Amino acid sequence: MTTTSVPSSESWLEVAPLQARDALLGLLPESLHWIASSVLAIAVLVGAFGLMFAYLTLAERKLLGRIQNRPGPNRTGWAGLLQPFADAVKALTKEDIVPRDADKVLHALAPVSLVALSLIGLAVIPFGRHLVAIELDAAVLYFFAAGAATELSIFMAGWASRNKYSLLAAMRALAQLISYEVPLLLSVVPVVLVAGTLSTTAIVAAQGGWAAGFWPHWHVLTPWGFSAFCLFMIAALAESNRSPFDLPEAESELIAGHLTEYSGFKYALFFMAEYFGMAALSAMAVTLFLGGWQAPLGWLEVLPSYVWFAAKLLALLAGFIWIRATFPRLRIDQLTRLAWKFLVPMALLNLANAAFWSLTAGWSGPLQAVRWAVSLAAVVVPFLLLSRSLFSGLGPRVYRYAPS
Amino acid sequence: MIGKGLLQGLAVTARNLVGSYHDPDRYTTIEYPEVKPALPEAYRNFPFLVAEKAEDPLGTLRCVACQICEKECPPQCIYIVMDRDEKGKARMKPKVFDIDTSVCMSCQICVEVCPFDAIKMDQVFEIATDERFNALLLHRDQLAKTNTYFHQIHPTEAAEVDARLAAEKKAAEEKAKAAAAAKAASAKPAPAAPANPTPPPAPAP
Amino acid sequence: MFDANPAASPSARVRKVEPSSFGFQPSSVPPPAGGGGDLLEISLGPHHPSTHGVFRMNVVLDGETVVRLKPVFGYLHRNHEKLGEGTSYLGSMPYTDRLDYLNSMTNNWAYAIAVEKLAGLTVPERAEYVRVILAELTRLLNHTCLAGFLMQDCGCSGTPLMYAFRERERILDLFESLSGSRMMCNYQRFGGCRVDPTPAWLAAVAQLVDRYGPFLDEFEELLTGNEIIMARTQGVGRLPAALAVNAGVTGPMLRASGVGHDLRKVDGYGVYPRLNFRVPVGDHGDVYDRYMVRVLEMRESISLLRQALAALPGGPVLDPKAKQRGLRPKAGEAYGRIEGPKGEIGFYLVSDGTANPYRYRVRPPSFVNLTVLEDLCLGHTVADAVIILGSIDIVLGEVDR
Amino acid sequence: MSLAFLALALVCVVTASAAMISRNLIHSALLLVLTWIGLAGLYLWAGADFVGFSQAIVYVGGVSMVVLFAVLLTRRQRDEPLVLIPEAGVGRVVAGLAATFWVAALLVPAMVVAPLVQRAGPGPTLTVKRIGELLAGPHLVAVLVVGVILTVSLIGALYLAAPVTAEDQPEWDNGGTGRDRGNQEEPS
Numbered sequence A: 001m002t003t004t005s006v007p008s009s010e011s012w013l014e015v016a017p018l019q020a021r022d023a024l025l026g027l028l029p030e031s032l033h034w035i036a037s038s039v040l041a042i043a044v045l046v047g048a049f050g051l052m053f054a055y056l057t058l059a060e061r062k063l064l065g066r067i068q069n070r071p072g073p074n075r076t077g078w079a080g081l082l083q084p085f086a087d088a089v090k091a092l093t094k095e096d097i098v099p100r101d102a103d104k105v106l107h108a109l110a111p112v113s114l115v116a117l118s119l120i121g122l123a124v125i126p127f128g129r130h131l132v133a134i135e136l137d138a139a140v141l142y143f144f145a146a147g148a149a150t151e152l153s154i155f156m157a158g159w160a161s162r163n164k165y166s167l168l169a170a171m172r173a174l175a176q177l178i179s180y181e182v183p184l185l186l187s188v189v190p191v192v193l194v195a196g197t198l199s200t201t202a203i204v205a206a207q208g209g210w211a212a213g214f215w216p217h218w219h220v221l222t223p224w225g226f227s228a229f230c231l232f233m234i235a236a237l238a239e240s241n242r243s244p245f246d247l248p249e250a251e252s253e254l255i256a257g258h259l260t261e262y263s264g265f266k267y268a269l270f271f272m273a274e275y276f277g278m279a280a281l282s283a284m285a286v287t288l289f290l291g292g293w294q295a296p297l298g299w300l301e302v303l304p305s306y307v308w309f310a311a312k313l314l315a316l317l318a319g320f321i322w323i324r325a326t327f328p329r330l331r332i333d334q335l336t337r338l339a340w341k342f343l344v345p346m347a348l349l350n351l352a353n354a355a356f357w358s359l360t361a362g363w364s365g366p367l368q369a370v371r372w373a374v375s376l377a378a379v380v381v382p383f384l385l386l387s388r389s390l391f392s393g394l395g396p397r398v399y400r401y402a403p404s
Numbered sequence B: 001m002i003g004k005g006l007l008q009g010l011a012v013t014a015r016n017l018v019g020s021y022h023d024p025d026r027y028t029t030i031e032y033p034e035v036k037p038a039l040p041e042a043y044r045n046f047p048f049l050v051a052e053k054a055e056d057p058l059g060t061l062r063c064v065a066c067q068i069c070e071k072e073c074p075p076q077c078i079y080i081v082m083d084r085d086e087k088g089k090a091r092m093k094p095k096v097f098d099i100d101t102s103v104c105m106s107c108q109i110c111v112e113v114c115p116f117d118a119i120k121m122d123q124v125f126e127i128a129t130d131e132r133f134n135a136l137l138l139h140r141d142q143l144a145k146t147n148t149y150f151h152q153i154h155p156t157e158a159a160e161v162d163a164r165l166a167a168e169k170k171a172a173e174e175k176a177k178a179a180a181a182a183k184a185a186s187a188k189p190a191p192a193a194p195a196n197p198t199p200p201p202a203p204a205p
Numbered sequence C: 001m002f003d004a005n006p007a008a009s010p011s012a013r014v015r016k017v018e019p020s021s022f023g024f025q026p027s028s029v030p031p032p033a034g035g036g037g038d039l040l041e042i043s044l045g046p047h048h049p050s051t052h053g054v055f056r057m058n059v060v061l062d063g064e065t066v067v068r069l070k071p072v073f074g075y076l077h078r079n080h081e082k083l084g085e086g087t088s089y090l091g092s093m094p095y096t097d098r099l100d101y102l103n104s105m106t107n108n109w110a111y112a113i114a115v116e117k118l119a120g121l122t123v124p125e126r127a128e129y130v131r132v133i134l135a136e137l138t139r140l141l142n143h144t145c146l147a148g149f150l151m152q153d154c155g156c157s158g159t160p161l162m163y164a165f166r167e168r169e170r171i172l173d174l175f176e177s178l179s180g181s182r183m184m185c186n187y188q189r190f191g192g193c194r195v196d197p198t199p200a201w202l203a204a205v206a207q208l209v210d211r212y213g214p215f216l217d218e219f220e221e222l223l224t225g226n227e228i229i230m231a232r233t234q235g236v237g238r239l240p241a242a243l244a245v246n247a248g249v250t251g252p253m254l255r256a257s258g259v260g261h262d263l264r265k266v267d268g269y270g271v272y273p274r275l276n277f278r279v280p281v282g283d284h285g286d287v288y289d290r291y292m293v294r295v296l297e298m299r300e301s302i303s304l305l306r307q308a309l310a311a312l313p314g315g316p317v318l319d320p321k322a323k324q325r326g327l328r329p330k331a332g333e334a335y336g337r338i339e340g341p342k343g344e345i346g347f348y349l350v351s352d353g354t355a356n357p358y359r360y361r362v363r364p365p366s367f368v369n370l371t372v373l374e375d376l377c378l379g380h381t382v383a384d385a386v387i388i389l390g391s392i393d394i395v396l397g398e399v400d401r
Numbered sequence D: 001m002s003l004a005f006l007a008l009a010l011v012c013v014v015t016a017s018a019a020m021i022s023r024n025l026i027h028s029a030l031l032l033v034l035t036w037i038g039l040a041g042l043y044l045w046a047g048a049d050f051v052g053f054s055q056a057i058v059y060v061g062g063v064s065m066v067v068l069f070a071v072l073l074t075r076r077q078r079d080e081p082l083v084l085i086p087e088a089g090v091g092r093v094v095a096g097l098a099a100t101f102w103v104a105a106l107l108v109p110a111m112v113v114a115p116l117v118q119r120a121g122p123g124p125t126l127t128v129k130r131i132g133e134l135l136a137g138p139h140l141v142a143v144l145v146v147g148v149i150l151t152v153s154l155i156g157a158l159y160l161a162a163p164v165t166a167e168d169q170p171e172w173d174n175g176g177t178g179r180d181r182g183n184q185e186e187p188s
Helices: A012-026 A030-066 A083-093 A104-124 A139-147 A150-160 A165-197 A200-206 A223-239 A266-287 A298-302 A304-324 A330-361 A366-390 B004-022 B069-071 B111-112 B149-155 B155-182 C010-016 C081-085 C089-097 C104-119 C125-154 C159-179 C201-224 C227-231 C240-246 C252-256 C285-310 C367-368 C373-377 C382-393 C396-400 D003-021 D025-045 D049-073 D088-112 D128-138 D140-161
Strands: B048-053 B078-086 B090-100 B118-123 B144-146 C037-042 C056-061 C066-071 C331-339 C345-353 C357-361
Touching: A012 A030, A030 A083, A030 A104, A030 A266, A030 A304, A030 B004, A083 A266, A083 A304, A104 A139, A104 A150, A104 A266, A104 C285, A104 D025, A139 A165, A139 A200, A139 A266, A139 D049, A150 A266, A150 D049, A165 A200, A165 A223, A165 A330, A165 C037, A165 D049, A200 A266, A200 C089, A223 A266, A223 A304, A223 A330, A223 A366, A266 A304, A330 A366, B004 C159, B004 C227, B048 B149, B069 B078, B069 B111, B111 C089, B144 B149, B149 B155, B155 C382, C037 C081, C037 C382, C056 C373, C056 C382, C066 C373, C066 C382, C081 C089, C081 C357, C089 C104, C089 C357, C104 C125, C104 C331, C104 C345, C125 C159, C125 C201, C125 C227, C125 C285, C125 C382, C159 C201, C201 C285, C227 C285, C227 C382, C240 C252, C252 C285, C252 C345, C285 D003, C345 C367, C367 C382, C367 C396, C367 D049, C373 C382, D025 D049, D128 D140
Parallel strands: B048 B144
Antiparallel strands: B048 B118, B078 B090, C037 C056, C056 C066, C331 C345, C345 C357
């Protein structure tokens, strides 16, 4: 955690986490403070996100259930609230099966490295006004560098299992990563361009305030920002292997893909990593586009900043689940085609759009309307053209009836 | 416009999410062990044997061990041995009546072919057991259930059966009476049930 | 994996794949996963999540593209036809429930028609209408389930399947309250039906029919316009009309290929000639057409149900003279067929005058439609093979018998 | 030399050597990824945060995938040894020694001339901004030229890789299996 001095003007809820940290550190000798502070930050992050993972699995199953008009898990504890712990006990007590021909080292290493890599990205996310584990100038870069190797772990899992389904999953994971890393990064560049910084705290700070008193300066509320947000979320879905891009897992095609030969706690670790990855990318999206911990309206700032962050994060995660409940899966060639023929060109055009937005920051009055119109057109027109070419030859059909 | 279908789909799932909280037409789950499903009257499961009296179920079985059901049972899960006295004369009662419920496919053909309305379909479906062989082979004493029970589970059908049996009995008695009046006192009384099984009457709706 | 000549063209590589390599050879240990060879042989099934039962597809992949596919079945073989020769005519009726266990009502009907032809029985008017009602309910049930399963194969996380099953349950409830069993109805009899439907039951059917249209609207809203589904299914698994006809494909699959052949029109069995309905046909013969033709058929079924309910006459539902037990038809043969939800379901019976059929043979639509599986899948990816199999609409109880 | 540097250097050297020695191509590739991670760590240690993170994104996230793809698509038989360790001939030994000599001749003077720094420089501060200014200012032309060259090579690669001609079409893709049903004109 940062050691910025606590402003006294803020509400006690806002500063409560810092005071708790200081109180804990006060129990230790001065010489241990630097390490204790880091350990505390790690412990809080792992604890909070671990708990969130546990209840996210429950929330996903509940939400999926309700969307499918069934109750979801409701037997363990009140309304199923103990279900995650029952699952954990089950996963821990299950036999850990390693196939005879498997590459044992990689087979064991894959889930561990995946969890670790999914988690370290969280270090640079500002969860609240004063809550960021590490202040980095190149924090955005760090985040994507940390997440770059996650699909490598999936590849390891798939390859080490010595199972043909797993191998196909490994190949798919590689193809997916190569395709989606590019639009993911490209959709972030406009934000960096406009905010003029790679630091996450500075990007959040740049989104503070309101235009005309009610329109927050969040990036998502600009044409280029909305476009970049959508691109980022699509790429994030693919990066975290969530439906409709869950091709490495693809249970109707590859049984469980890279997870086929995993059981017990290793399997649980993969799940944990999936949710950590999902949470990390959503947290990044909140930071980059949704104003981070900023409240949507001035008078809503009575709630502490981290509550706003959590609310936005949970909303995005619910969106992930909602999408999973609704969409079918893409095919691997369609997946890569979508990335290269739609997302990448859109992201590049969006970059130009953001540059225009950045250059015209001084326009006001009627010029402001022109600025919005141009930027909006620069999003809508390429979208229509690109999507039409992407879906050429497809569409609703008219059916005839046999003459009787 | 591309993406419209996707948004429509999201709207449908959202509607169902909300609907599952207030619309019983969408949220149709019955939480089974706590809430028992309402079985329709026609529901059938494994067969049972109808007995007249609860005090002596085995003694008052309607079954006369004619073995028609045994012959007609498609998976051949019924096994019947006629009860005989010391001289080998048939007592018109089953000594052994076994139904292997692990083989039975609940098709109701035994019920349809039975001329004596002696075997009917039960509605007990919670028959799970941890013993695959003996526990699923039901014997005479386990199969015998009273007519009252039959009335409870299939009231319409049971009422019809009772009415028919009563009518048949009355007809038989009158016939016997007429025969007795016409012939001398030495004539034997006719049996309670027709000697030749008639084809099964059309089942009750 | 196969010994492939690196210099060979893809076609030469394909020729290297000999059918003998598909046998059950315990020694053919899977080759190393980490590379080598160009072709990958995968056994999709028999316990694979989307083979619709215990079915196995031995596929040879070039990358993810299917270059060879061999269906392997028989895992659910129950000796159905031979059992039929050892069982009385009546005793085979409950066995037909278990052929295509989703559509026991239509199986019953086809079998009943065969026996009625053999024994020269007539069916009361009311029973004919009841049969139409049940067959069309079965069609709704089958097509709804199929759409759900197909979307599950496409990768939907169960949502369409759950909606489909919710509606299917309502139809099963109706079957249960009429026949006593949800799926194994054993309802048709020679010369009519076993139970006369009560007015309350008919009212429940009318209610279900009224709500089915809106359900289909919502179902289609979720799926039909979905761009991902269009991308996944359009142009995938095209079945040319000529191949469909030559392979004996029937049912919605044939009609999706553009051949308007429907036994309800062609044979005009039952009271179908008196009812008004159209036969939808597709122009492309791909998975999307197969899905859409079924959806359109469901809409026709709703209209058929309305007409049949309105025209339902009174009277008995079972010819009282028709003998059920101990039926001994005169020596001869008969083939009874109807348009089942999956296609032409037919029963061929030969009688030698005894109580058991001398020969008993089923013409199962699933099995015949499955024969074009390889032709449909070649050149597509594994993911497509799965949805092509799903769109054929098989039930392994009927394929393996 | 700090402990961190020693640890990072050890990681790099050990994993690089292991990657060379390993008989399993996939293991080699994954060890190579570890080496790159170690290198990224070295950059970070030296205060070059941008280069360090870029190293991670580009090499760990991108190049490693390409390497693994290449390995997976390479044909190899089951029992064939992966790394060819041939019988040592005189020529090979000489060639090896020569290569070693040349590498050493390049590296050793460099190390002597520019001794290793004893400690990490000042913390990573403004390197990103500085790099941006340099790339967009004095080196703009170079950046543009490199960009054009890369784009051209990318398009060329796409052109070479795309199978579009009719003779490239595999036999199984002719719309049927050549079985003698179908292929006739469609019935009306």
